[in-house]
Amino acid sequence: GGTEGLFANKTLEITDDVLASYKNQGGFDLLGRSIDQIRSSKQVSAAMTTCQNLNLDGLVIVGGVTSNSDAAQLAETLVQKNCKTKVVGVPVSLNGDLKNQFVETTVGFDTVCKVNSQLISNVCLDAISAGKYYYFVRLMGRKASHVALECALQSHPNMLIMGEEVALSKLTLMEVINKICDGVQARAELGKHHGVLLIPEGLIESIPEMYALIQEISILHNNNVPVTEIPTQVSPWAAALFQFLPPFIRRELLLHQESDNSAQLSQIDTEQLLAHLVEAEMIKRTKEGRYKGKKFSSVCHFFGYQARGSLPSNFDCDYAYVLGHISLHMIAAGLTGYMATVANLKDPVHKWRCAAAPLTAMMSVRRHLRGPGAIPIGKPAIHPSPIDLKGKAYELLREKASSFLLDDFYRTPGGIQFEGPGSDAKPITLTIEDQDYMGDIEMLKLYLDKVKTIVKPGCSRDTLKAAISSMISVTHVLTVMSHPLNAELPLYHFN
């Protein structure tokens, strides 16, 4: 029963027999999922009571940013209350947004991206076969665009509208629409009237005026303003935006009001909103004589639930087994409030480095307003990492963007393979980022070698002195830089 089962002390002894039919399978049906939360003091104390009643040595919490934030809080509470149960986190999430100096990727991300890329590539081939539809595909993955970026690199769709890009450039809704329309127009000039666009579900949060409108509606809703009166009570510019939106989106904005803002946002059919507005803009451009291609037609998709519960990829199976083993060792070693981590994932398994990293080292306190009048949130938490717009993966996408847009350079990865070619494939973003890291190390080696080449027997005494002085300074800085982290947050290494 998931966390509810934990609160209610529902137990199941996992023997080899029980486990046999669940090994290497997808889903969470062995232990179940329920509310995925151990947060309120009532929930925390229920979890603690169960730990005490069962005299548990360890509790392993499997999940993403929120579950592991909960794990940290629970670990602290158990220590305070002298409960012996050690709490250990394991990074598992399809969103791929639990990513930091300790965690290279999460279990499930590879599988979900592979299944989605398979479906996107099917849609790409369907699009180019018929040559007359634009497919707008929305992908799960919460606020960050990791799933969408990985899928784009795997399947090469024509466009990817990333939330992080939109947020950085502060693009308005109409600027996003115009960007898409310019792409449609550029393709039409090549005689292409089909295409595939990827839209991360978090995009809607990244468009400033949409987010603000949603916040205004949310506040009125919380003040018990009747739904029918909300449109007349929002600010004038928000009302103008609201009236501009198609009716089905207006309904969704008014109806889907839940306590968790991010959950609510994911229920908005962003792909339909964009398709609708792009169509309207293309009709406008046609009337004004700016667009002379065929009529724009779209088909919308939301690839979410059907990628969850999939048979996991070989990489995810390996990764999960290793994390499971680490968890056991962590509890045996008496660690609490730590996460099982594996480094060097891009390398073959024998080069993987197992470790335990303190959950607190991944946590930070953010003060951000959630819309006008909202109060600052000041609780420490593990926050979702956005796409690094200076990273290699994004750079690769940028390099290929124009070819993706115009050349129909679709790539067909197919279903997840368990044997033969492709069965050991890892997420492209993981591989690239690691190449970048190793590349930097190579570059450092080059510089060190260069120093050796310059400063060798025969060089001037002054050069030698300068070199020694500089290197003392460099090593000092590096020692200081790496020391405080090690002291405060000891990394626990298994060898």
Added chain:
Amino acid sequence: GGTEGLFANKTLEITDDVLASYKNQGGFDLLGRSIDQIRSSKQVSAAMTTCQNLNLDGLVIVGGVTSNSDAAQLAETLVQKNCKTKVVGVPVSLNGDLKNQFVETTVGFDTVCKVNSQLISNVCLDAISAGKYYYFVRLMGRKASHVALECALQSHPNMLIMGEEVALSKLTLMEVINKICDGVQARAELGKHHGVLLIPEGLIESIPEMYALIQEISILHNNNVPVTEIPTQVSPWAAALFQFLPPFIRRELLLHQESDNSAQLSQIDTEQLLAHLVEAEMIKRTKEGRYKGKKFSSVCHFFGYQARGSLPSNFDCDYAYVLGHISLHMIAAGLTGYMATVANLKDPVHKWRCAAAPLTAMMSVRRHLRGPGAIPIGKPAIHPSPIDLKGKAYELLREKASSFLLDDFYRTPGGIQFEGPGSDAKPITLTIEDQDYMGDIEMLKLYLDKVKTIVKPGCSRDTLKAAISSMISVTHVLTVMSHPLNAELPLYHFN
């Protein structure tokens, strides 16, 4: 450009180089798809002109029931007009409804069923993990339920509502709803509040009163009655049904009016209609005290386009290569109006039997009314085959139905494999039906052996005489039975 490219004489010479990057790939992007039709006299004559201009030896038409009906008509026209081009059909369709004594299955059916089964099994595991949602999954496949049946046998969802079953039992919409609700209730009594239902897109056509309502609306529409007035002008019982339906379905019924009735029907979100009505009925049952389980919640899916264009399964690749070779031999042999066929598909490739079957042998003339006032349709065509409700595949489903419903006996086939276990899997329905056919042959052999056992040296003269007389009669009947078909419609065998 598909058929439009054919009409416009757009050509492409397919060399090995051109073909190299398309081999074993999905989609129709090498030659394109457009209107998938060579039917009107204008279209037929445009196709003929191209054939003559290019001095074509043969034209290979790849498609399902409608494309091959068109192929037959085109072949006849070309012969009448003394055009030398031979027209050959190849059975390719994801629907699996081109199925008869010559055609065991179509290219694409295996792939589409495997991709859909993969997604359905993902959804099943997601459903059982959370334990609180019913997933209503609508599948493509036109009027017949072949895709849905095959997917059900591959993934073992809790329920499958087959159009053919509903049509045979003449179930009303509310009877279908009650059937689903009874299933939900039976599961709730076992403490299960989740589930997965498969709904073939053709189901809506099979519910008598829904079909009649759609026809009434269609006729009013064709008589240019304004959309707003249609609801008031339908017959009283149709108006009552219309008012009973949820608003989004009413809108869809009124708005989606296209010339091709079947296309229009597929745009109705049947899965949402059923989910909506099941929820209403469960609320009603709760109020009446007949249902005491948790609140019923549903999530809807339409698995259509994302399964097309997939990398084909090994079976589909093999099958398509063989059909291509047959087509070449058929044209070389001067056959026109024939379809390339392969028998014994369930056996290893070396046991496959290649043949050419006359398209006319698959065609029939049906006189059926399409709603009140419609005129009889009397053109020969290849008609989609419904599921054989006396067949082995359906029998297997019936046997397992109660276990599927209650035991969460979900099966996880995973993505299409190209190497290793499962890579040579064939459609279950194909394998079962073939086993049935071979089983009958085995049974016949048993009877023949029994005759030999009874009538052997030592048996009475009378027994011998009776046996000879009976066997003369049997062989005579069989000769007559098999002769007319052979005479009129010679099967052309390649050895």
